[in-house]
Amino acid sequence: MNQVPATTPNSKRTSLHQEVDIKASPQRIYQALLSSKDFTAFTGAPAEIDPKPGGAFSLFGGMIIGRNVELIPNQRIVQAWRVVADFPDGFYTLVKFELKPRGSSETSVILDQTGFAEGDYDHLSKGWHSHYWEPLKIFLAKP
Numbered sequence: 001m002n003q004v005p006a007t008t009p010n011s012k013r014t015s016l017h018q019e020v021d022i023k024a025s026p027q028r029i030y031q032a033l034l035s036s037k038d039f040t041a042f043t044g045a046p047a048e049i050d051p052k053p054g055g056a057f058s059l060f061g062g063m064i065i066g067r068n069v070e071l072i073p074n075q076r077i078v079q080a081w082r083v084v085a086d087f088p089d090g091f092y093t094l095v096k097f098e099l100k101p102r103g104s105s106e107t108s109v110i111l112d113q114t115g116f117a118e119g120d121y122d123h124l125s126k127g128w129h130s131h132y133w134e135p136l137k138i139f140l141a142k143p
Helices: 025-035 037-042 121-141
Strands: 015-022 055-058 064-073 074-081 093-102 106-114
Touching: 025 037, 025 074, 025 093, 025 106, 025 121, 037 121, 055 074, 106 121
Parallel strands: none
Antiparallel strands: 015 106, 055 064, 064 074, 074 093, 093 106
């Protein structure tokens, strides 16, 4: 991943918060985020995910590795993430997805990522949109 230095207002930030509405049920989003097959399908990159608490995962062909810290089916996913090429050995960031139903056919996905290095905010913030939210919306819109 090519990183671009953070803009001055964001250069000291070590956490980010995003909220995205997706036209799918919390159950379907939960499944897509924890299924090796679905994750590979929506990102176009290999993924291996053990969908149990404590289970290990490897995303984007091994670029990101980690473990599931907390799983509340169809409601919350908390993961410890490590970007292999960019993070020092033993360094992880915490990623939390909250899934909140909005009506009968839409879910608000609330993302909180904490504990990343200063200067990474802009890169990570853009990456969530380009590598997660946009491809996931397209994938889940298919019948």
